[in-house]
Amino acid sequence: MKFETVEKTVAVIGAGAVGLLYGSRLQKAGLKVQYQSRTMAGIRKLEVDSIWGKEDMEVEIFDSPTKMSPADIILITVKALPEIDYNSLIRPVWKASSVLVLLQNGIGNDEKIHSLFPSNPLIGGLAFVCVFRDQQAIHHLDYGRLVLAPYGKEKSIAKELADIFESVSVPVEVSENLRKARWQKLFWNIPFNPLSVILQASTEEMMNSKHAVQLCRDLMQETKQIANAEGHSISDDFIEDMLDKTRKMKPYKTSMLLDFENHRPMEVEAILGEPLRIANRQNIHAPKMETIYHQLSFLEERNSKMKG
Amino acid sequence: MKFETVEKTVAVIGAGAVGLLYGSRLQKAGLKVQYQSRTMAGIRKLEVDSIWGKEDMEVEIFDSPTKMSPADIILITVKALPEIDYNSLIRPVWKASSVLVLLQNGIGNDEKIHSLFPSNPLIGGLAFVCVFRDQQAIHHLDYGRLVLAPYGKEKSIAKELADIFESVSVPVEVSENLRKARWQKLFWNIPFNPLSVILQASTEEMMNSKHAVQLCRDLMQETKQIANAEGHSISDDFIEDMLDKTRKMKPYKTSMLLDFENHRPMEVEAILGEPLRIANRQNIHAPKMETIYHQLSFLEERNSKMKG
Incomplete structure (x- = not known):
């Protein structure tokens, strides 16, 4: 599998500060990005105030994933809470070929996502970043490095994803040991x-x-x-x-x-x-x-x- | 040794809410009580609002023990802080025959007091009480039981002291094992x-x-x-x-x-x-x-x- 950046579509699920920041980088890299966020839904213009540059971006933010299109990359940035129903959040934007990227804190959820979508490539991600958001803007104050690691044997996909992020100034390390x-x-x-x-x-x-x-x-x-x-x-x-x-x-x-x-x-x-x-x-x-x-x-x- | 209540003098050292409450009970029992407190010094009338009765008491409160008379009973109710200099607090009111009563939280200070005044009888005390004070009054809301226990072989003194407190409604238990x-x-x-x-x-x-x-x-x-x-x-x-x-x-x-x-x-x-x-x-x-x-x-x- 080889990404063709321009044509690829992305769905960011649970787009808080982290999801909006990294989603906006993918958008900047030329991918077509849609966001799901209950609290930011409906906003058309997002102010991105980042150490990587400050700009206003046109965004598509939906309150529910059911209103979104199936995506080549599903970036899951929802907070790691026990009550999250990953199946109902991801299924509407899911395709058999979707690459799942789980950008979360904690431990144990890669296994959960893999068991729900065992045939999809899964990349675990960790964000080392100081970022917060308010109602119209995200504020990226410091850091921003990503670590991406394949859950299974998808190392080449992790590397391709790393290349996209690096093309828009995001420092990325690809690790072979997600756990x-x-x-x-x-x-x-x-x-x-x-x-x-x-x-x-x-x-x-x-x-x-x-x-x-x-x-x-x-x-x-x-x-x-x-x-x-x-x-x-x-x-x-x-x-x-x-x-x-x-x-x-x-x-x-x-x-x-x-x-x-x-x-x-x-x-x-x-x-x-x-x-x-x-x-x-x-x-x-x-x-x-x-x-x-x-x-x-x-x-x-x-x-x-x-x-x- | 036998207490003759009426003639006995008491010095309460570090008289916060606990020292003022129990000191005022000893006063009520007929003992002559002087108090040391830096923050309450100079007050002549103390409002005692207690579950054992509400009354105004005439009190003698000094900022320093050097202004007080040597006492038969030294009731030490200063907070158990590492920086407390017990020698300079107690020495001015000390007599060879003084009974020392250490009414404090924590552990380890009985030993410290005994090593400073090894010839004096020492009674350890524990107050199970809900009491606080403001600038003119003490407020005793609930409980009030004392446990008194001899540090050495002074069990009879602990019992006599218990009798005095009990004569003015304070529930007291005499324990043989202070530690x-x-x-x-x-x-x-x-x-x-x-x-x-x-x-x-x-x-x-x-x-x-x-x-x-x-x-x-x-x-x-x-x-x-x-x-x-x-x-x-x-x-x-x-x-x-x-x-x-x-x-x-x-x-x-x-x-x-x-x-x-x-x-x-x-x-x-x-x-x-x-x-x-x-x-x-x-x-x-x-x-x-x-x-x-x-x-x-x-x-x-x-x-x-x-x-x-």
Whole structure:
């Protein structure tokens, strides 16, 4: 299979800030993109305020995928929440030849998507990006690197997709080990997302406190034990390197803290629940992760009652 | 030694809500009481709004113990903070025959007081009480039971003191095992005080969430391991009983949450730090307690910068 960029169609499902940002890059690369978003539906002009350039883009955003055309590439950027019905979201834009790209946090959903659409090529994606949106615009403040990795043997497709993104300034790394890539992102998401909510703190505030740094390191150590029990051989150097990088980042609020503050659901299960279930299957004890899981679940329950 | 109530003098050192409440009971019982409090110094009339009765009391409150007379009973109710200099607080009101009563949360300070004043009788005290104060008054809303236990062989003194308190409606239990009594109170203080601050929640909110209850139970289990390593044989029934009692309590904000909200220092070390140091000496692993210790320390550091 070889992409012919210009003719290809894309459906972005669950287009929040991440979906709109990367979808708009594909549009910029010449692909025909349609978006599904309940909250942005109907907007015809999207202001993209990105470190890769600022421009107004014509967009087609639908509230439901049933109003969209079947697509060659289905970019799934819906938040990783347990209640999401992937089948009813994806089926309307699905073709037998559709390439599925799952751009999400957490772990465990590649397997779910593959079991729903076992014959379609599936690429897992991870976005390392600082981006948020408001009603008319997306604001891309920093970073933006993608990691793309085939779920099965679709490495050539991942590379073609990487080429498209790179043609419009998006740094992309193609990885051969999707599961390991998911774990590597969790090393950051497991400590920093939940603790930012529990402590109401930016990354900078956390990195300036020896107590918070200790806690992050401890949580990464537990993550390492679980990941390595799955055979990924991640080292302590990786942990220290990630702490160093976070120390050097410009201070920001994690996406989970932004979700919490806006009374939107948080990815508690994708980021903590599923790793804990894997730990349990692997007979690994992760008590600190359990502690923040229960704390975050408490906050999520209370926060959901304050919604709208 | 036998107390002659009417002639006995009392110095209450660090008279916050707890010191003023129990000091005023001793005054009511006929003892001559002087108080030391930096924030309440100079007040001549204290409004005591208590479930044991409401009245205005004439009080003598000094900013420094150096202005007070040596006392037969020194009731130490200063908050259990690492920076407290007990010697300079107690020495001015000290006599060779003074009975020291340490009415505090946490663990480890009985030993400290005994090493400073090894020849004086020392009674450890625990207050199970819901009380707070404002500038002119103390408000005693619920409970009020005291547990008194001799540090050494002063059981008869503990009993005499209990008799005085009971003569003015204070329920008192005399225990023979001070260290065990300290641990038993920690079973409540370790989960509920820190989590109330971290989760910004009342006891009722916590008891209504299966996640918070699970966390409390887990923390009590770690507490049990440490206490029992010291030889106290506390059972799971004790834990479930304490959870039941908390479920039935009327909802309230813990004293630690009130301290936090008012930017006053919290007893982080007395309630979590010292139990963790004991765990370390006993080779007990308490990862969930460690997690909330680091979280609370982070919050304490940030909160202390917002002071005044």
